[in-house]
Amino acid sequence: MNGNTNDSTFQEIREGLIEALGRITSFWGFSRVMGQIYGLLYLSPRPLSLTEISQSLSISKGNVSINVRALERWNMVKQVWVKGDRKDYYEAETDFWNIIRGVLREREKKEFAQALNSISMLLxxxxxxxxxxxxxxxxxxxxxxxxLLDFIKLMDNIVTILLKIDDIKGGFLLKR
Amino acid sequence: MNGNTNDSTFQEIREGLIEALGRITSFWGFSRVMGQIYGLLYLSPRPLSLTEISQSLSISKGNVSINVRALERWNMVKQVWVKGDRKDYYEAETDFWNIIRGVLREREKKEFAQALNSISMLLxxxxxxxxxxxxxxxxxxxxxxxxLLDFIKLMDNIVTILLKIDDIKGGFLLKR
DNA sequence: TAATACGTTTAGAATATTCTAAATATTCTA
DNA sequence: TAGAATATTTAGAATATTCTAAACGTATTA
Structure with a gap:
């Protein structure tokens, strides 16, 4: 190292983030590869193609394809159009509250509803x-x-309220 | 069925809860067996021994042993003393906020700290x-x-504040 | 239409996780 | 202390998950 921030430092930083986000997504019950792809895109100044992602991470195209689709489903990655190129390009969604909102809506919300249902039935x-x-x-x-049912209802209400606030106000509580 | 709530109905209800909680714990990143054991204990009017749990759920004692320990670590199950019996007995912790508090403290909190560390280092x-x-x-x-760092800091702060409130006030915000 | 460039699906390999049964360790009782 | 009752650990089997390479399908260009 010579004190300059050169390419190899960038590389190091990218790999660091890729690793860190891989760990985090894995911890939160998503696939590790999702985090890695997201990390790569998050530090990329331009959108990347499926092939580039595949090569950068040494992961098969098929695998990238599946995980990019998952990331899209979770609102964590957007597909973008690059003029004059017929590949698909992807970039990271950088509004984290938007991501959380999506996850709450699709995942937690659904899970609460299901739990509520089961327990009500048993009661x-x-x-x-x-x-x-x-x-x-x-x-x-x-x-x-x-x-138990009351507890789940309460949690469900909290999530519902959070989502409502966020919808109406465009996130005054959560956004920065 | 004859309209009475008889033993087989109880059994049905227990199995229903065991299944539902198994799904939930699995969804939240714990083992499915943990949820099942918790469900069994939650609907049991008296503490159960390791052997009883093992038999009720058709799970090996070794497996029960490991998962009961995990449940204890997460504050979801307490070991209780039954006079005149030298088996270990277990019962469910029924204060859900207490459980959440523990999870936040041990799991999320740690994970945030680690993420914070990684990203700071990269910066x-x-x-x-x-x-x-x-x-x-x-x-x-x-x-x-x-x-990214700011976001993680914010999340970490939110969790910290939640835990502080709960510690000081004994949970005025969260308890019911 | 043929050739090409791409994304997706799939069958099975590689890997990781979970589980059991048996071995071991520990605690209690006589 | 010996023996019995229990809990924990462990090695490997069973299962589930993730991954790759190749096949396939579709759209684009020549």
Whole structure:
């Protein structure tokens, strides 16, 4: 090193971010490759093609294809048009709150709804049997399920409110 | 079915919750078995031993052992003493906010710290090379990394504040 | 239309994870 | 201390996931 920020330093930084984001996405339940691709795009001054991504990360084109599609689904990557080139190009979405919003909407929201459904159904089953012998056991189970259901409802409401605020105000609470 | 809530209905409900919680924990990045064990304990009026859990869920004792330990680490299950019995018994922690608090503290918090570290380090590398030729590229990378770092800091702060509030007030914001 | 350049899908290989059964360690009781 | 009851660890089997290379399909150019 000579004190200048040269190409190899850039390379080092890129690889560092790729690794870091790979770890993070993996931690949050996405695929590691998604984070790596996102990291690469995030530090690229211009959109990259599928082939370039594949080569930069030493990952097969098929794999890149699948993961880029996933990233698009999660609002983390946008496809862009490059004039005079018929390849598809991709760039990183840099509005993180927008990404979170998308994830909350598609993933957490759905999961809460499903949980809510399951537990409600189970509670329904308890309530059907009023004349049972085992009073205590019924009331115990009823109480526990109700408590759980209330909690899930509350979480679901919080998420809903967050999304509403964000929709209406364009993110006054969350954006910077 | 005869309209009464009988044992087989209880069984059905238990299995329903076990399945639902298994799905949820799996979704949130924990093992499925953890959710199942938690579900079983959550609807059990008395603490259960390792062997009972193993039999109820048709899972090897070894597996139960590992996952119960994980549940304890996450504050989701407590070991309890049953007089006159030298087996270990376990029961579900029913304060969900307490559980969340623990998870935030041990998992998210740590992960944010690590991310913060990585990105700061990368930014440091950029700043070292002031006299480089590629001015634009430097400022581009600098800007992007700063933006990312700020975001992570903000998230980290939010979590920190949540935990502080909860510590001081005993959870006035979160508890019900 | 033929040849080319690309993206997607797929079958199976590589890898990682989870699980069990058995071995080992620990704790308790007599 | 010996023996019994329990919990934990571990080696390897079972399973699930991820990845690649090649096949395929589609659009574009010559």
């Amino acid at each position: 329904g089953k308890v309530d059907k049997g009023k004349r049972a012998k085992k009073r205590e056991e019924i009331s115990f189970i009823h109480e526990r399920l109700t408590k | 440091g590398k950029v700043d070292k090379g002031k006299r480089a030729k590629k001015r634009e590229e430097i400022s581009f990378i600098h800007e992007r990394l700063t933006k």
